[in-house]
Amino acid sequence: xxxxxxxxxxxxxxxxxxxxxxxxxxxxxxxxxxxxxxxxxxxxxxxxxxxxxxxxxxxxxxxxxxxxxxxxxxxxxxxxxxxxxxxxxxxxxxxxxxxxxxxxxxxxxxxxxxxxxxxxxxxxxxxxxxxxxxxxxxxxxxxxxxxxxxxxxxxxxxxxxxxxxxxxxxxxxxxxxxxxxxxxxxxxxxxxxxxxxxxxxxxxxxxxxxxxxxxxxxx
Amino acid sequence: xxxxxxxxxxxxxxxxxxxxxxxxxxxxxxxxxxxxxxxxxxxxxxxxxxxxxxxxxxxxxxxxxxxxxxxxxxxxxxxxxxxxxxxxxxxxxxxxxxxxxxxxxxxxxxxxxxxxxxxxxxxxxxxxxxxxxxxxxxxxxxxxxxxxxxxxxxxxxxxxxxxxxxxxxxxxxxxxxxxxxxxxxxxxxxxxxxxxxxxxxxxxxxxxxxxxxxxxxxxxxxxxxxxxxxxxxxxxxxxxxxxxxxxxxxxxxxxxxxxxxxxxxxxxxxxxxxxxxxxxxxxxxxxxxxxxxxxxxxxxxxxxxxxxxxxxxxxxxxxxxxxxxxxxxxxxxxxxxxxxxxxxxxxxxxxxxxxxxxxxxxxxxxxxxxxxxxxxxxxxxxxxxxxxxxxxxxxxxxxxxxxxxxxxxxxxxxxxxxxxxxxxxxxxxxxxxxxxxxxxxxx
Numbered sequence: 001x002x003x004x005x006x007x008x009x010x011x012x013x014x015x016x017x018x019x020x021x022x023x024x025x026x027x028x029x030x031x032x033x034x035x036x037x038x039x040x041x042x043x044x045x046x047x048x049x050x051x052x053x054x055x056x057x058x059x060x061x062x063x064x065x066x067x068x069x070x071x072x073x074x075x076x077x078x079x080x081x082x083x084x085x086x087x088x089x090x091x092x093x094x095x096x097x098x099x100x101x102x103x104x105x106x107x108x109x110x111x112x113x114x115x116x117x118x119x120x121x122x123x124x125x126x127x128x129x130x131x132x133x134x135x136x137x138x139x140x141x142x143x144x145x146x147x148x149x150x151x152x153x154x155x156x157x158x159x160x161x162x163x164x165x166x167x168x169x170x171x172x173x174x175x176x177x178x179x180x181x182x183x184x185x186x187x188x189x190x191x192x193x194x195x196x197x198x199x200x201x202x203x204x205x206x207x208x209x210x211x212x213x214x215x216x217x218x219x
Numbered sequence: 220x221x222x223x224x225x226x227x228x229x230x231x232x233x234x235x236x237x238x239x240x241x242x243x244x245x246x247x248x249x250x251x252x253x254x255x256x257x258x259x260x261x262x263x264x265x266x267x268x269x270x271x272x273x274x275x276x277x278x279x280x281x282x283x284x285x286x287x288x289x290x291x292x293x294x295x296x297x298x299x300x301x302x303x304x305x306x307x308x309x310x311x312x313x314x315x316x317x318x319x320x321x322x323x324x325x326x327x328x329x330x331x332x333x334x335x336x337x338x339x340x341x342x343x344x345x346x347x348x349x350x351x352x353x354x355x356x357x358x359x360x361x362x363x364x365x366x367x368x369x370x371x372x373x374x375x376x377x378x379x380x381x382x383x384x385x386x387x388x389x390x391x392x393x394x395x396x397x398x399x400x401x402x403x404x405x406x407x408x409x410x411x412x413x414x415x416x417x418x419x420x421x422x423x424x425x426x427x428x429x430x431x432x433x434x435x436x437x438x439x440x441x442x443x444x445x446x447x448x449x450x451x452x453x454x455x456x457x458x459x460x461x462x463x464x465x466x467x468x469x470x471x472x473x474x475x476x477x478x479x480x481x482x483x484x485x486x487x488x489x490x491x492x493x494x495x496x497x498x499x500x501x502x503x504x505x506x507x508x509x510x511x512x513x514x515x516x517x518x519x520x521x522x523x524x525x526x527x528x529x530x531x532x533x534x535x536x537x538x539x540x541x542x543x544x545x546x547x548x549x550x551x552x553x554x555x556x557x558x559x560x561x562x563x564x565x566x567x568x569x570x571x572x573x574x575x576x577x578x579x580x581x582x583x584x585x586x587x588x589x590x591x592x593x594x595x596x597x598x599x600x601x602x603x604x605x606x607x608x609x610x611x612x613x614x615x616x617x618x619x620x621x622x623x624x625x626x627x628x629x630x631x632x633x634x635x636x637x638x639x640x641x642x643x644x645x646x647x648x649x650x651x652x653x654x655x656x657x658x659x660x661x662x
Binding site: 062064065067070073084086091092093094095096097098099101102104109111112114116121122124126 | 491536539542543546549550551552553554555556557558559565568569572591592594595596597598599600601642643644645646659660661662
């Protein structure tokens with residue numbers, strides 16, 4: 001079943017996945033023994049050379065306001081089929097809306113959310129144990145210091161989990177986070193996302209279509 | 220609750236179904252069952268001494284049943300004052316006769332006991348001397364109007380509140396409307412524990428202000444407490460004493476029951492909770508005084524085992540649950556997992572996983588999950604008003620639950636729009652009754 005899906009084109013994949021996201025869970029293996037964490041979107045997985053690396057920080061620049069975080073939600077969706085994922089929300093003016101995540105394939109039993117503006121201080125124990133295979137830190141620009149990033153990077157390396165740090169601005173290729181192994185920007189395009197690699201892989205970019213169905217629905 | 224040396228208040232409401240089932244099994248009325256249990260357990264009578272109903276009724280004890288604990292205390296005090304022993308049930312002629320003959324001395328004496336308990340707990344806005352003075356003024360006024368305590372219902376409660384303050388009004392409300400005690404949680408209930416609580420006291424030889432210098436002593440004290448109880452703790456109270464003779468009482472609640480014995484010698488989880496609670500309690504103080512000692516008491520425990528998620532101990536789900544339970548007590552912010560609830564209205568379609576879901580439409584559980592596809596991943600913490608241009612096409616129209624509204628209300632829809640604002644951000648805007656507000660953001 002998994003092989004058939006990987007060979008399908010993107011349009012069929014998106015239509016099928018949006019209706020039956022959880023049915024493929026039984027085919028998935030735990031990511032605990034893998035070097036990378038793939039996305040449920042095979043095009044994105046292929047673009048990133050197999051997924052986001054474990055044991056390191058991946059920094060992604062996603063400005064707020066065009067559904068760019070659904071790209072990261074696709075990684076969460078894959079991990080939560082078998083393993084635990086922690087999403088740290090550092091935005092005081094936003095809260096997750098779980099039904100939208102569940103409809104995109106995130107398994108709520110394995111998806112843990114914490115609202116924290118200082119995760120290193122408030123969630124230190126979760127960083128220092130290999131409980132979560134994926135940690136996503138969706139922080140505002142000033143909340144993570146260089147020391148915080150260094151600490152998180154070290155813990156990720158020791159405990160072999162993947163960390164995604166989401167920045168609410170586009171990343172620059174001139175100066176940036178030296179601790180991040182992979183740096184990526186996500187920008188909006190016409191009903192699509194434009195994903196470009198800044199650091200960690202050869203310079204490349206790809207266009208990923210939206211998952212959101214914007215047709216009017218009466219319920 | 221042990222009200223004072225002579226009085227006990229027992230809340231029987233909590234386990235009414237149990238009492239009913241037990242009484243049915245013994246084929247006696249519930250009140251008779253209670254009388255037997257109280258006679259034996261509280262008053263120390265033997266079973267053979269209370270075998271017959273007559274023997275039970277003739278016991279030289281004072282006992283009152285009432286929906287309001289304050290009213291029960293008034294009746295009890297009056298019974299003792301007039302030496303009228305027996306079991307008093309609401310609605311009985313004896314109850315009415317006792318109630319109408321309560322004096323102002325009894326009323327004021329019991330009210331002062333309530334003030335003593337409030338004074339001990341120090342609720343916000345409570346000033347003992349002011350409330351006591353208002354209490355005396357109310358009595359003077361009522362006596363001038365030739366009103367007995369049982370006739371206080373002739374005075375409007377709003378007037379009592381205006382003239383004598385909210386605390387006196389509360390006392391009167393407890394008599395007029397016993398249900399108000401449960402609603403406001405103002406009655407100074409204090410749990411009485413069957414067995415001595417695990418606790419430990421410490422006097423520091425060298426008073427200190429530094430957390431690092433307290434750590435080893437706290438670990439030693441937690442080790443002592445771990446030897447006193449094998450139960451998992453859910454709550455503890457840390458009473459800190461300072462060199463200035465002040466005290467600071469810090470209640471600490473564990474998100475999941477925690478076994479102290481599993482971390483003997485380190486107590487990493489408990490220390491994290493103590494440090495976090497201490498930091499929060501002393502936030503804003505310019506300088507914390509020197510700590511001269513403390514008293515740690517376990518105030519909540521769980522003796523029974525936690526239900527397993529699966530039949531097999533070694534399953535990944537059970538292991539994940541165990542890891543999350545342990546982690547919940549080691550972090551300073553809650554770890555939340557959500558569950559989807561079959562409901563079509565945004566906001567009512569999910570709750571935290573430790574809450575029991577209320578299933579309105581389980582038969583639609585195959586369809587409703589997909590309603591979230593067009594909705595944003597994030598909602599705004601505080602919805603705000605937004606001016607939506609006219610004739611804006613909506614993403615979806617959600618019918619409000621008309622059967623929960625007054626009969627004259629017409630069924631209405633809430634329309635949701637995806638709208639780009641001036642900052643090029645896609646917002647999720649809800650429109651209802653001519654008003655629009657931003658509820659979410661397509662982040």
